[in-house]
Amino acid sequence: MWKWLHSYADPERAYKLSGTLLPWFSILAILLVGTGSIWGLLFAPTDYQQGDSYRIIFIHVPAASMSMAAYMGMAVASFIGLVWQIKSADWAAAAIAPIGAVITFIALLTGAAWGKPMWGTWWVWDARLTSELVLLFLYLGVISLYASFEDKVLAARAAGILAIVGVINIPIIKYSVDWWSSLHQPSTIKITEKSTMSTDMLYPLLINIFGFGMMIGAITLIRYRAEILARNGMRPWVRELAKAEEAK
């Protein structure tokens, strides 16, 4: 099994594999996010408590859950890259980081835009919002550390160590922020309980969660391909691609 996996550590094969996977991910992402969003915006019933403002949930929850998943993905890729010295995994981690940061930013912003009509303020120091903000800082740290090294092999290793340290810290941060907010805000504001959700609201939400996952996969593949090319500029197969691109 390991032998099979190692063959994809070869940059050219990884590039080709991601090229064949990309259309599938893209089509699924467009279909799912399109269906989920239109269903959510047009057909899902109006919430009897929150009115139509709850329709933000169809992008807020997918973005928030995927921001964590993307960080885990990045950390796992970094770990593989560090331990088994597989460079393709390092490039994958480098490809995910900016996407994760954007998704986290979206989760924060939609959370704020939802909070304003519901809670009356753009921002509350709620446990979930705070830990999401910290997650954004962690992403930005990884990205800027990766950008500061001239030598990208070292950059990937340094950013990988930071990503793994971050993963160990995320549960601690999450736990401490939960503790902190229960200490400072006895009357925490609850977002509508998931279990009370009618299926007409739940299906578009689930579809969008999968859709966001597929979309992150697709963007990761796009960035991953570019990253492979950038790191393998000396290889003949990349040079041929470059020649073809220049001729266009």
Added chain:
Amino acid sequence: MKRGISYTAAFMTLLQRDLRIAIRHRGDIFNPLLFFILVVTLFPLGIGPEPQVLTRVAPGIIWVAALLASMLSLERLFKADFSDGTLEQMLLSPQPLSLLVLAKVLAHWILTGVPLILVAPLLAVLLHLDSNSYGALMATLALGTPVLSLLGAIGVALTVGLRKGGVLLSLLILPLYIPVLIFATSAIDAAGLNLAYDGQLAILAAMLVGSLILAPFAIGASLRVSTN
């Protein structure tokens, strides 16, 4: 295989060397301390001198200032050794790198963390800290500042080879400091209300033990990346 000197001897030698060097450059010890005191004095000027307000915010101010001071002083942890090549010698030595790194971090904590703990009660007086909270303040600082040194050293080790590491360092390590800040200040707050705060102290102690075990490996790996 002959290893030259024992682990204990290597640890003590490095510790003594770092302490001796720092005592010769006294500015390195006093500047972060002065920074700590100055930041704390700025707050009453900024938010007004009412004792009630200051009592309420004192734990937070002291701890945030301690975080910043420890971060500032950390920047020099590996810098000199990196630029004169001592660090590479250390990486090549037969002793395990995490042990040597631990000695350096311990030396750094003795030089910056301990003075900070000693001067903190004085600042607490200036900020009208609740009289019940002094014990908690000292205890949290004693448990928390070593964690700050250990976690911060990871960030320093990652950025030591970079020319513009300073601002980047704060972005890397301040998010990691958040749990320490939360539990330390909540312990001091609880003490001010005459509540038990041994739970928070236990968590801080757990963080200290955890980072004592894990951080040296991360620091060592980071140093290997930086000196490549």
Added chain:
Amino acid sequence: MQFESFAEFINMGGYGFYVWLSYGVTFGCLATLITLSVRKKRKVLIEIAKKMTREQRLKENRGTKS
């Protein structure tokens, strides 16, 4: 369909600003990210091609001088 008219759809029961702000920013950010990511590949390839021509020129110059 939950909405009677298009104007009602835009209004979102009075929460139009917040809902459309969220959706607008989300899809705006994602579109920017996707465009940048797609362009990145072309940029990388063109950079490599430029480097190749530079190397080619360097080689030719060296050949004529020596």
